[in-house]
Amino acid sequence: MADSTNTAEVAHDLFPFLRMFKDGRVERYMGVDTVPPSLDPKTSVESKDVVISLETGQSARIYLPTKLQSPNPNKKLPLLVYFHGGGFCFETAFSPTYHNYLNTLVSESRVVAVSVEYRRAPEDPLPAAYDDSWTALKWVASHSNGNGPEDWLNRLADLGNVCFAGDSAGGNIAYHMGMRYGQENLEGVEVSGIVLIHPYFWGSEAIGSEAKESVKSSLMEKLWRFAYPKTSGCDDAWINPVADPNIAGLGCSRVLVCVGGKDLLRDRGWLYYEKLKESGWRGVVEIMESKDEDHIFHLIKPTSENAEAMLKKIVSFINQDKA
Structure with a gap:
């Protein structure tokens, strides 16, 4: 302090x-500590870091399950693109927290994963993180013909079966990448689903428990305005997706929303779930609430019963289209 x-x-x-x-x-x-890529002895997941933009120096960490256990060795694996949380201001794709979580998630779901690093506020305020995340997706798409810069993606990733996922601010980013994908598309990439884990959504009017948590609610608004100084406010569609008239334009057919029962952001997750169902969007949205759990509990206590139950649900969702 x-x-x-x-x-x-x-x-x-x-x-x-x-x-x-x-x-x-x-x-x-x-979220200031980092760890190098590795071959994790617990999960047998290998990782390495790659530069995806020479212009900004942006990078990503790629994960590969070394024990593929596939009956068809020529069959490619689904691709997971993950966006880390941290209020757009802290944490990194290279932190021990996210490195350990991606090792476990990749091992359990048997996918290739790209964990995206993006510029953070206040040094690089929003929309820099959104721009970097889209740059990362275009980099992924450059492998669609098997001649991109990264061998693991060329040989092993099925770009016809891609899932976006993220927690907290990363959930917000995953959602907006799904929206942009719905508008612009990415040639050679087919996004099957999006996982929003405790997504950082907000709004100007208090809902549910927010009015009783004035100090925490004030911090959520301050954090948003700090990360995005040019925002129009807390009903900006970047932070309040239900205020977006184009909410039905999400570019995938499946969404999983995960919320924590004691998380201040719980009611925003439920509201988004309900509004997406009502929007006319032609997809299937599911929601999973972890009773008595707070924000990003699965990263803090990953071996807890509720964290393992949520992991199982996410793995099942990712592999739903995996024949």
């Missing part, structure tokens, strides 16, 4: 996540 001298110079106080000082310095208190 900053001392009293630094506190007097604070420009934006988003503790316990981060503080930004008037001299432009940013102190992050969460």
Whole structure:
């Protein structure tokens, strides 16, 4: 925590996540550690880092299950594109938290995964994270003819069976990538489903438990305005998808929304689920609530009973189209 001298110079106080000082310095208190790619002995999942944009230096971590156990060795694996959380401001695709989670998810679902790194606020405010995420998807699409820059995707990834997923702010990103995909499409890529884990959605009017959690609710709004200074507010479609008249334009046929029973964002997840069902969107949306669990509990206590139940549900959803 900053001392009293630094506190007097604070420009934006988003503790316990981060503080930004008037001299432009940013102190992050969460999600600052990183780990290298590896061959994980517990899951037998191999990973490596790749640069996907020379212009920005953007990178990603790719995961591959080494024990494929496929009856047809020539059959390619579904591709999962994952967007990490962290309020658009902290955490990274290379943190121990996400590295361990992707190892487990890839091992259980038997997919190739691309975990996307994107620029973060405040150094690079939104929409930089959205732009980077779309750049990553275009990079993925460059492998559709088997002659892209990454061998693992060329040889082993089925770009006709792609799933987007993300948690918290990453869930918000996954949703918006699905919306952009519905508008622009990506030649050679077929998105089958999207998994939104405790998605960071918000709105100007309090719903459900939000009114009783004024301090946490205020932090959610402050975090959004900090990450996206040019936003029109909390009913901006970037943070409030039910305010988007084009909500039915989602470019996939299946959506899974996961919420935590004690998560402040729970009611926003349920609202999105209900509004998407009513929108005229021609797909199937499911929701799973983890009773008595808080925000991103599955990352904090991954071996808990509820975390394992959610993992099983996500794996089943990802593999639904896997013949």
